[in-house]
Amino acid sequence: MxxxxxxxxxxxxxxxxxxxxxxxxxLQRAGRLARLLGELGACATAAQPAAVCEAVRRGDAxxxxxxxxxxxxxxxxxxxxxxxxxxARTACDTLLPQYRRGAGLCASVFVPxxxxxxxxxxxxxxxxxxxxxxxxxxxxxxxxARGGVSLVGDLLARGISVDxxxxxxxxxxxxxxxEFLSGLERARDAGCDLSGIHFAASVPLRLLDETIAARxxxxxxxxxxxxxxxxxxxxxxxQLMDGARWRALVRAGARxxxxxxxSREAPVREAVRYLEELVGWNSVFSxxxxxxxxxxxxxxxxxxxxxxxxxxxxRVLSALHCREVDLREMGLELQQAQLxxxxxxxxxLCGAVxxxxxxx
Numbered sequence: 350m351x352x353x354x355x356x357x358x359x360x361x362x363x364x365x366x367x368x369x370x371x372x373x374x375x376l377q378r379a380g381r382l383a384r385l386l387g388e389l390g391a392c393a394t395a396a397q398p399a400a401v402c403e404a405v406r407r408g409d410a411x412x413x414x415x416x417x418x419x420x421x422x423x424x425x426x427x428x429x430x431x432x433x434x435x436x437a438r439t440a441c442d443t444l445l446p447q448y449r450r451g452a453g454l455c456a457s458v459f460v461p462x463x464x465x466x467x468x469x470x471x472x473x474x475x476x477x478x479x480x481x482x483x484x485x486x487x488x489x490x491x492x493x494a495r496g497g498v499s500l501v502g503d504l505l506a507r508g509i510s511v512d513x514x515x516x517x518x519x520x521x522x523x524x525x526x527x528e529f530l531s532g533l534e535r536a537r538d539a540g541c542d543l544s545g546i547h548f549a550a551s552v553p554l555r556l557l558d559e560t561i562a563a564r565x566x567x568x569x570x571x572x573x574x575x576x577x578x579x580x581x582x583x584x585x586x587x588q589l590m591d592g593a594r595w596r597a598l599v600r601a602g603a604r605x606x607x608x609x610x611x612s613r614e615a616p617v618r619e620a621v622r623y624l625e626e627l628v629g630w631n632s633v634f635s636x637x638x639x640x641x642x643x644x645x646x647x648x649x650x651x652x653x654x655x656x657x658x659x660x661x662x663x664r665v666l667s668a669l670h671c672r673e674v675d676l677r678e679m680g681l682e683l684q685q686a687q688l689x690x691x692x693x694x695x696x697x698l699c700g701a702v703x704x705x706x707x708x709x
Contacts, residue, residue: 364630365628368635369393369395374435396461406701412705432702438482441487456486458487462474475489488547493688506539508541508546510548513525514553533546542602548606551609553613556614557578605631608631612640617644
């Protein structure tokens with residue numbers, strides 16, 4: 350057994366799966382996606398508007414599809430949805446056998462929702478996305494505006510699997526978990542099969558660390574800030590799942606929530622550290638193909654590195670409080686910044702697709 354395959358087996362044994370970011374049409378030609386996921390040891394994948402935008406601009410992977418849409422005079426917004434859904438459907442089919450063997454969220458495809466949609470429109474667009482992809486292992490990725498946490502419960506109540514893309518603090522997780530419970534309860538009461546509904550919350554580790562470092566100043570000594578937050582989130586999840594409401598949902602077939610540790614844009618050394626320090630059950634490590642390849646080659650795994658770390662993690666965050674870093678307010682600011690960044694990427698993707706529709 351190679352070092353690479355041993356790493357994958359050891360991660361799976363600890364309840365960790367790898368997610369490859371950057372799904373595009375180029376990766377799905379001639380079975381390339383299945384081979385790449387196998388090489389990386391990844392068992393889930395996620396589409397990103399920025400990656401799709403770049404693929405639309407630079408290559409011919411989407412040319413025929415866009416040409417057909419142009420002939421039908423499909424509006425740009427519908428064309429974007431068509432591209433993303435076709436990519437997701439094909440990737441879902443690649444992972445479907447593994448999903449049906451019980452892999453659940455760890456054999457799923459994460460598809461971004463239009464970040465400009467909110468309220469009832471967001472629910473309607475997510476339902477349309479789920480209906481169009483029409484695969485059980487499709488997960489809708491959403492960015493939440495301040496006060497928009499009820500969207501999670503509304504989507505889960507409709508039987509739609511959800512990934513919240515921007516979680517930064519413990520204070521943000523408690524209302525998310527409440528919506529998770531209430532959404533599943535509404536789905537159960539409506540007769541939905543809870544075993545097919547998944548929920549994940551993504552923590553952008555690199556962004557969190559970089560923001561804290563900026564608040565402390567250039568001379569700040571780097572600490573395990575994001576790792577501490579992630580470990581405390583893991584601990585808080587265990588506490589919240591020790592309740593009668595969750596146990597009743599488990600009896601009805603509910604799946605536990607996952608955390609996604611996102612190392613997007615992190616240098617390889619930091620990504621390796623994130624993986625090594627956040628090995629814990631029901632978690633997903635997410636990065637691009639090049640980072641995943643390097644991380645799998647370099648990471649030194651030593652079993653569960655999350656359990657039993659609550660006290661040390663609290664000390665790390667207490668030190669931040671003493672230095673007047675308000676994590677709660679910073680988390681709200683980061684959540685809004687993530688939403689604005691997602692909208693900018695979506696606008697750029699719409700621009701690239703619209704330009705191609707006019708040209709082909």
